[in-house]
Amino acid sequence: MTEPTSPSTGAETDAVLQALSAHEQDALDRLFDFLAIPSISTDPAYHQACLDAAEWSAGQLRALGFSATVHATEGKPMVLAHYGVGEISGPHVLFYGHYDVQPPDPLEEWDVPPFEPRIADDADYGKVIVARGASDDKGQVMTFLEACRAWIEATGSLPVPVTVLLEGEEESGSPSLGPFLQAYGEELKADVALVCDTNQWDAKTPAITAFLRGLAFCEVTVTGPSRDLHSGLYGGPVRNPIHVLTAILGELHGLDGEVAIPGFYDGVAEPSAEQREQWESLDFDGQAFLESIGLNEPAGETGYSVLEQNWARPTAEINGIYGGYTGPGTKTVIPSQASAKISFRLVPGQDPAKVIEGFHRFVEKRLPADCKVSFAGGEGSPAVGFDTTSASFQAAAGALAEEWGTTPISLGCGASIPIVESFRSALDMDALLIGFALPDDRIHAPNEKYNLTSFVRGARSWARILAALSKLQPGKSEA
Amino acid sequence: MTEPTSPSTGAETDAVLQALSAHEQDALDRLFDFLAIPSISTDPAYHQACLDAAEWSAGQLRALGFSATVHATEGKPMVLAHYGVGEISGPHVLFYGHYDVQPPDPLEEWDVPPFEPRIADDADYGKVIVARGASDDKGQVMTFLEACRAWIEATGSLPVPVTVLLEGEEESGSPSLGPFLQAYGEELKADVALVCDTNQWDAKTPAITAFLRGLAFCEVTVTGPSRDLHSGLYGGPVRNPIHVLTAILGELHGLDGEVAIPGFYDGVAEPSAEQREQWESLDFDGQAFLESIGLNEPAGETGYSVLEQNWARPTAEINGIYGGYTGPGTKTVIPSQASAKISFRLVPGQDPAKVIEGFHRFVEKRLPADCKVSFAGGEGSPAVGFDTTSASFQAAAGALAEEWGTTPISLGCGASIPIVESFRSALDMDALLIGFALPDDRIHAPNEKYNLTSFVRGARSWARILAALSKLQPGKSEA
Numbered sequence: 001m002t003e004p005t006s007p008s009t010g011a012e013t014d015a016v017l018q019a020l021s022a023h024e025q026d027a028l029d030r031l032f033d034f035l036a037i038p039s040i041s042t043d044p045a046y047h048q049a050c051l052d053a054a055e056w057s058a059g060q061l062r063a064l065g066f067s068a069t070v071h072a073t074e075g076k077p078m079v080l081a082h083y084g085v086g087e088i089s090g091p092h093v094l095f096y097g098h099y100d101v102q103p104p105d106p107l108e109e110w111d112v113p114p115f116e117p118r119i120a121d122d123a124d125y126g127k128v129i130v131a132r133g134a135s136d137d138k139g140q141v142m143t144f145l146e147a148c149r150a151w152i153e154a155t156g157s158l159p160v161p162v163t164v165l166l167e168g169e170e171e172s173g174s175p176s177l178g179p180f181l182q183a184y185g186e187e188l189k190a191d192v193a194l195v196c197d198t199n200q201w202d203a204k205t206p207a208i209t210a211f212l213r214g215l216a217f218c219e220v221t222v223t224g225p226s227r228d229l230h231s232g233l234y235g236g237p238v239r240n241p242i243h244v245l246t247a248i249l250g251e252l253h254g255l256d257g258e259v260a261i262p263g264f265y266d267g268v269a270e271p272s273a274e275q276r277e278q279w280e281s282l283d284f285d286g287q288a289f290l291e292s293i294g295l296n297e298p299a300g301e302t303g304y305s306v307l308e309q310n311w312a313r314p315t316a317e318i319n320g321i322y323g324g325y326t327g328p329g330t331k332t333v334i335p336s337q338a339s340a341k342i343s344f345r346l347v348p349g350q351d352p353a354k355v356i357e358g359f360h361r362f363v364e365k366r367l368p369a370d371c372k373v374s375f376a377g378g379e380g381s382p383a384v385g386f387d388t389t390s391a392s393f394q395a396a397a398g399a400l401a402e403e404w405g406t407t408p409i410s411l412g413c414g415a416s417i418p419i420v421e422s423f424r425s426a427l428d429m430d431a432l433l434i435g436f437a438l439p440d441d442r443i444h445a446p447n448e449k450y451n452l453t454s455f456v457r458g459a460r461s462w463a464r465i466l467a468a469l470s471k472l473q474p475g476k477s478e479a
Numbered sequence: 480m481t482e483p484t485s486p487s488t489g490a491e492t493d494a495v496l497q498a499l500s501a502h503e504q505d506a507l508d509r510l511f512d513f514l515a516i517p518s519i520s521t522d523p524a525y526h527q528a529c530l531d532a533a534e535w536s537a538g539q540l541r542a543l544g545f546s547a548t549v550h551a552t553e554g555k556p557m558v559l560a561h562y563g564v565g566e567i568s569g570p571h572v573l574f575y576g577h578y579d580v581q582p583p584d585p586l587e588e589w590d591v592p593p594f595e596p597r598i599a600d601d602a603d604y605g606k607v608i609v610a611r612g613a614s615d616d617k618g619q620v621m622t623f624l625e626a627c628r629a630w631i632e633a634t635g636s637l638p639v640p641v642t643v644l645l646e647g648e649e650e651s652g653s654p655s656l657g658p659f660l661q662a663y664g665e666e667l668k669a670d671v672a673l674v675c676d677t678n679q680w681d682a683k684t685p686a687i688t689a690f691l692r693g694l695a696f697c698e699v700t701v702t703g704p705s706r707d708l709h710s711g712l713y714g715g716p717v718r719n720p721i722h723v724l725t726a727i728l729g730e731l732h733g734l735d736g737e738v739a740i741p742g743f744y745d746g747v748a749e750p751s752a753e754q755r756e757q758w759e760s761l762d763f764d765g766q767a768f769l770e771s772i773g774l775n776e777p778a779g780e781t782g783y784s785v786l787e788q789n790w791a792r793p794t795a796e797i798n799g800i801y802g803g804y805t806g807p808g809t810k811t812v813i814p815s816q817a818s819a820k821i822s823f824r825l826v827p828g829q830d831p832a833k834v835i836e837g838f839h840r841f842v843e844k845r846l847p848a849d850c851k852v853s854f855a856g857g858e859g860s861p862a863v864g865f866d867t868t869s870a871s872f873q874a875a876a877g878a879l880a881e882e883w884g885t886t887p888i889s890l891g892c893g894a895s896i897p898i899v900e901s902f903r904s905a906l907d908m909d910a911l912l913i914g915f916a917l918p919d920d921r922i923h924a925p926n927e928k929y930n931l932t933s934f935v936r937g938a939r940s941w942a943r944i945l946a947a948l949s950k951l952q953p954g955k956s957e958a
Contacts, residue, residue, distance in 0.1 A: 332822050
């Protein structure tokens with residue numbers, strides 16, 4: 001479908017950037033179509049919407065000239081598409097993003113319906129795109145697709161061979177990813193992966209993420225009496241599972257903010273003096289960070305800065321708790337069960353399975369003899385660190401500096417992107433984590449937004465990065 | 480509407496009991512109509528159903544010849560009805576019940592829809608009536624109304640002047656009751672109140688409840704960050720309000736099962752040696768009680784029997800807890816808020832307001848400096864004890880013994896009936912707490928039931944009690 005091309009020139013890149021400018025409104029319309037699909041992967045009620053989002057993405061890729069396939073899995077399908085592989089010279093890149101989104105609740109806290117995207121005026125950023133998934137990850141995915149579209153429109157082809165993989169289970173632990181990488185490893189393997197699911201440093205400063213925490217999660221359910229009971233007729237002699245659960249989880253952290261699970265810190269390396277120094281040079285204002293969300297005391301481990309607590313230290317976080325009557329008013333009940341959803345952010349040296357196992361033991365040890373406990377979940381992925389001196393990292397950094405007029409920052413990220421660890425372990429392939437989101441995009445929260453400048457300049461950034469990568473030797477991108 | 484009657488005779492009572500037998504199916508049909516109204520007072524969505532239940536009750540009373548009025552309040556209306564007051568001789572009785580019911584959730588645990596009453600076969604009890612409110616309190620209310628119906632059918636009148644008060648906020652703290660008793664005290668004041676909202680001792684042994692725990696409740700909400708946050712991007716330095724809430728509530732009880740709120744036990748009297756002896760003579764099997772609900776260790780205070788823990792010791796119970804993501808799957812969020820619903824069962828000597836105040840201080844003392852806490856609710860009623868030697872108590876006990884062939888037991892009850900304390904404090908009127916429910920009726924829980932024998936013999940019991948009370952002097956019922 002395409003002719004082999006020579007390494008891209010500056011003039012070519014200029015033409016691509018002009019094509020992006022010329023069709024900005026069309027690009028926004030396409031993104032809005034994508035955002036209107038409520039592809040919530042964690043809630044079975046939205047399964048069809050996830051299928052719709054996969055088909056929509058595949059259709060977009062086909063329209064650009066990609067060969068695109070929607071692969072069914074046991075969960076949500078994978079969208080896999082290729083352009084110029086084996087035809088175009090230059091390093092083969094695998095772009096990864098996800099079409100699924102987090103649940104939008106609490107719905108009543110949204111200023112607009114979460115799946116009716118619109119442009120709003122933001123006091124700090126000017127125009128922003130508001131919708132569930134605007135930033136995480138549909139807006140980011142579309143920056144890359146729009147860059148591809150502009151390259152093809154302006155030059156008739158892409159400057160490097162491109163494979164695109166869009167997943168639909170990123171927000172629900174990626175259960176189908178392992179089997180899929182096993183089955184399609186040969187087809188997926190590229191010289192470098194491009195992952196667009198991370199933040200910039202701030203609205204004016206691009207960033208490449210070099211360090212990601214891992215994630216393990218687990219749901220715990222404590223069962224006391226065999227049925228719900230009236231708290232007057234039974235209260236006193238009867239064990240209340242909410243009491244048991246709160247007493248156990250109330251001991252999850254020590255007085256210095258440390259996680260109290262025995263063995264939790266086994267193998268965790270302290271940040272190096274060099275690393276600490278680099279982070280201190282960022283001039284990050286921890287106090288302002290906390291104040292921006294209504295707090296003023298760091299809640300993590302004593303002796304670590306706010307940035308270190310978020311980038312370099314593991315956590316145990318209760319993401320949800322529920323038991324008994326939670327509706328309006330009162331109900332004097334002793335429930336049969338109480339549950340909590342717990343996730344652990346991990347740093348290099350921690351094994352997700354061992355962390356979950358330690359949590360199980362922590363709970364079981366504190367459980368009264370006549371209560372039962374069950375655990376669900378337990379999936380996880382370890383933390384990842386990258387080589388910031390590789391050729392592809394340097395090429396991408398140079399392209400970002402051209403677009404933004406400032407050197408991108410190599411940063412850590414407290415969040416996990418399981419795909420990155422999977423690419424490394426299953427395909428022996430490193431990734432470049434480049435994203436245009438901002439820390440205050442309210443991802444996973446009501447009124448999620450993506451700055452219009454993130455969308456527009458994100459696409460321009462990818463246009464330049466593809467050009468820069470095309471100048472590298474295939475297979476040498478990690479030299 | 481009625482002629483003064485002479486004290487009832489044995490022959491009259493027999494005719495009344497025959498009338499009840501003759502119309503058993505009609506009585507059941509009427510109860511089913513009542514049970515089909517989803518009069519959930521704690522949930523604003525069911526306000527109209529509460530109004531419907533009030534009107535339905537008033538209609539039933541009018542059909543019997545009562546003058547009945549539905550009095551609007553700021554919450555749910557009060558149904559107030561009179562028959563023969565100032566016309567019939569004998570002690571004036573005020574019957575109290577409630578037409579509101581608890582929420583039916585969790586709905587998925589019901590074997591039948593909660594507001595589609597039906598007769599089911601129970602392995603232990605034979606035929607039982609299954610529906611929300613079957614036992615608490617619509618079934619119990621209808622035992623009295625059916626007894627009145629039979630008296631009027633068989634004799635043309637009631638044997639004593641009767642006032643009926645049906646409340647619609649018993650399950651939601653009775654906020655309108657105080658003002659209503661203030662406004663209508665003159666009209667409500669009778670020689671003795673009859674309250675039908677309690678249990679028998681077992682399916683063969685009637686009981687009069689002589690001791691009721693009080694109740695105070697409170698909802699606590701802890702606020703940490705000003706909005707929901709991504710647990711990866713923020714986790715570590717950011718205070719999670721679920722952690723704060725579980726840590727505080729995890730300290731609510733000490734190692735010996737005691738409530739750890741300072742001052743909680745101030746003024747609480749130990750059960751007297753005589754009281755302990757009476758309760759021990761009941762041969763209550765605490766172990767079997769616990770095993771019947773899947774437990775085997777008393778969870779209350781060390782040193783007290785299971786019965787004492789339920790009847791004579793105060794409790795602090797978490798009836799509900801919620802925060803963060805509670806839907807299917809996972810959501811890696813740090814929520815802005817976490818909440819819990821707490822209720823306290825009180826014994827004589829405890830002041831509800833002081834207990835709630837102590838809880839507020841307990842929470843506030845443990846709150847991190849940058850979290851906020853708010854409290855809702857805080858209503859309550861103190862515990863109540865009755866004189867088991869009064870004339871009305873003895874008359875009712877005799878009537879129950881005739882119907883059931885065994886002496887009724889004078890028992891304690893761990894639950895609260897706020898009206899009882901209100902009748903005493905506002906109207907200087909004592910109550911007889913006579914009910915036909917059983918401890919395993921699953922009130923406030925899925926598959927609530929009322930034994931058909933409770934319904935049938937409950938009505939017969941009231942028919943006899945009205946006869947027995949008619950032999951007492953007006954105003955002397957408490958001699």
